[in-house]
Amino acid sequence: MADTPEITPEITPAESSEGFDALKQGKPPAEALSPAPLDEPAVRVGLVNPAIGYGLFAARDFSKGEFIFTEAPLMSGLFNETYAEDGTLIHSQHQSYRAALADSRFELNTAFPLLAARNGFPPLPFDTAQQVLNTTLGKNLVHGRLDTTTVSPGEYESYVTRFTAAVNPSDEDSRRAAREFFRHYAFQVQGGSNNNAKSSSNSSVELAAIPGPSSVAAAAAVGLSALGQHSTNEACIYLLGSLINHCCRPSSSSNIATEGPNCGWRIGPSGLVKFIQGPRHIGVEARRDIAAGEQLTWDYNKRDKGFICVCETCRRSWVGHYCKVL
Numbered sequence: 001m002a003d004t005p006e007i008t009p010e011i012t013p014a015e016s017s018e019g020f021d022a023l024k025q026g027k028p029p030a031e032a033l034s035p036a037p038l039d040e041p042a043v044r045v046g047l048v049n050p051a052i053g054y055g056l057f058a059a060r061d062f063s064k065g066e067f068i069f070t071e072a073p074l075m076s077g078l079f080n081e082t083y084a085e086d087g088t089l090i091h092s093q094h095q096s097y098r099a100a101l102a103d104s105r106f107e108l109n110t111a112f113p114l115l116a117a118r119n120g121f122p123p124l125p126f127d128t129a130q131q132v133l134n135t136t137l138g139k140n141l142v143h144g145r146l147d148t149t150t151v152s153p154g155e156y157e158s159y160v161t162r163f164t165a166a167v168n169p170s171d172e173d174s175r176r177a178a179r180e181f182f183r184h185y186a187f188q189v190q191g192g193s194n195n196n197a198k199s200s201s202n203s204s205v206e207l208a209a210i211p212g213p214s215s216v217a218a219a220a221a222v223g224l225s226a227l228g229q230h231s232t233n234e235a236c237i238y239l240l241g242s243l244i245n246h247c248c249r250p251s252s253s254s255n256i257a258t259e260g261p262n263c264g265w266r267i268g269p270s271g272l273v274k275f276i277q278g279p280r281h282i283g284v285e286a287r288r289d290i291a292a293g294e295q296l297t298w299d300y301n302k303r304d305k306g307f308i309c310v311c312e313t314c315r316r317s318w319v320g321h322y323c324k325v326l
């Protein structure tokens, strides 16, 4: 898959000032307290196309401001701004991957087939993958449920034939694959003592608390021993959240009600979204009304995305450019 940056969050000025005002007052205004997502089918996994791979789609209609789902991480390693060749960071990410593999091999190998192939695991047969896509890929959901996938056998085959399993990959190959994977799929969760994770760009996490799957705990333990010498931030991978694709914002702000990324996210509990219980739990929020069937997207917020973007916003502007030339 193309080189992709870590996903970094985005926040609108309106959301930002609302959050800070609420925090200054000590308690958020009642109308700012969003209800937890409904515990009913919220999302399904689909294939966008063989080049982009999977995406997440709305399984029902959502209103602006509604939370779509919350999810616990599958794994967590230390974070590095540049993903430079840092032995401790790569070790923590690789350990996290190995632990997650022991707990959740089918889910990992279905959701992230390139990572699987680089570690010597060939793509799963369609029937097995379909079961995972329909049910267990939602195993870390806290609120909201996974709906039935619409991936057809033909679509699946044309996607996974892109990945050839490495033969006897070395430990070095596996470490490199884990680092690249974290770089492309992880959410940066800020470390430190502040457990009040704010919205999108100000997410934080309490490193001392290590709930969740053993893969999260294992990597956090590795990470904790390295704190002080390295980044205190964590890189968290989510089975569903990490499958959401990027969409650029439209150049005209008048279009944001109907175009551009339709989701935002928060990690950890905060004054505004108390229903997010775990420090590394992610909450995905509708930034505008979303119709059932629409692909969920957000802005990775990176100048260098590491892939050629073919989002709706870019496609519209290409058409605009083409028309102007004509």
Ligand SMILES: C[S@@+](CC[C@H](N)C(=O)[O-])C[C@H]1O[C@@H](n2cnc3c(N)ncnc32)[C@H](O)[C@@H]1O
Binding pocket: 001, 002, 003, 004, 051, 052, 053, 054, 055, 111, 112, 184, 185, 242, 243, 244, 245, 246, 247, 307, 308, 309, 310, 311
């Ligand atoms: C976090 S993953 C999203 C899930 C991914 N589609 C998958 O199936 O694994 C990011 C990767 O998805 C692809 N991607 C996401 N948004 C894209 C976009 N707007 N245009 C092209 N590729 C995109 C890129 O390959 C990128 O490296």
